[in-house]
């Protein structure tokens with residue numbers, strides 16, 4: 001393998017994000033390929049027994065097994081770490097593998113977690129259902145209230161866990177306040193940054209310790225593969241995360257890592273264009289519905305904070321129709337261009353009804369607690385011409401009586 005300048009952190013750290021996204025982390029084989037090679041291999045072979053023994057002993061560099069290392073996966077990890085401003089990153093099989101690994105690798109029975117009550121359904125499930133089975137208790141709070149974080153801290157609180165903006169209520173968390181509070185109490189902050197990505201907001205710059213990703217969303221960007229990542233200090237990744245990951249195996253497939261590497265090259269372009277499109281579409285829809293939540297619209301309760309800590313509003317907004325589930329489903333059924341789909345971050349515009357899909361599993365009580373109402377719809381605005389998306393929504397709103 002030839003290391004390119006993309007492997008030299010003293011050089012890549014001086015590049016601007018768009019350059020890092022195209023060239024960061026690149027390795028080249030003796031063939032000198034321009035596009036990153038896809039290493040579909042589970043194992044490696046060695047010239048002699050001493051070589052492999054030295055690698056297993058940690059005395060020599062080199063790969064030994066794809067649950068531990070893979071060149072394509074490592075290129076992805078190096079690129080994401082660079083974009084995030086993190087010392088290290090480990091890619092995961094999915095966003096939920098990333099969240100589970102980031103939490104379980106550092107928590108033990110008797111520990112306590114404070115988490116945002118508004119969250120992706122499976123993230124909330126981890127706090128409410130999985131962690132308690134292992135003696136880890138959790139308190140869920142209104143994460144947009146700074147005082148609620150402080151009030152929830154207990155002597156055994158080890159982790160703060162939240163999304164910003166949150167899926168699908170679009171709550172924005174004050175990153176600087178919450179991360180500073182955590183630091184003062186020796187608490188590790190784990191931020192799920194799927195909606196914004198490093199292109200719009202880098203939590204580590206605000207004092208977060210760990211950033212966990214669903215790379216399935218904006219990083220792939222074209223709805224192809226499941227992928228995830230966890231970023232943090234070299235100490236966190238090497239001492240906490242790696243022993244857990246190497247022995248439990250939530251690893252990403254090299255093919256999926258390669259697809260996300262290609263996706264990252266256009267992340268900056270896509271997220272800025274999709275944010276522009278989302279702002280335009282949201283401005284059109286807002287007067288027609290009971291409520292619309294988009295961080296970069298002045299009507300968002302935390303507009304000032306969102307504008308301060310994000311570079312753009314992102315591709316996603318949610319809205320509420322007054323007629324509950326019946327009217328929300330009627331609107332979806334009238335769509336002709338926008339797909340009914342529960343995925344996000346795609347270059348296609350996709351719309352879903354969280355209460356009957358992504359947040360069905362958490363049950364009605366938790367949905368009410370989170371603010372996921374029966375009339376709520378979530379729209380991921382894609383890369384189509386926003387006027388075509390607006391025309392489709394206009395006719396669908398009319399068909400639903402709005």
Ligand SMILES: *Cc1c(COP(=O)(O)O)cnc(C)c1O
Nearest residue numbers: 094095096120167194214216227
């Ligand atoms: C989609 C999503 C996840 C889960 O990611 P998968 O890749 O689907 O496992 C976690 N958090 C947020 C905020 C998400 O949107």
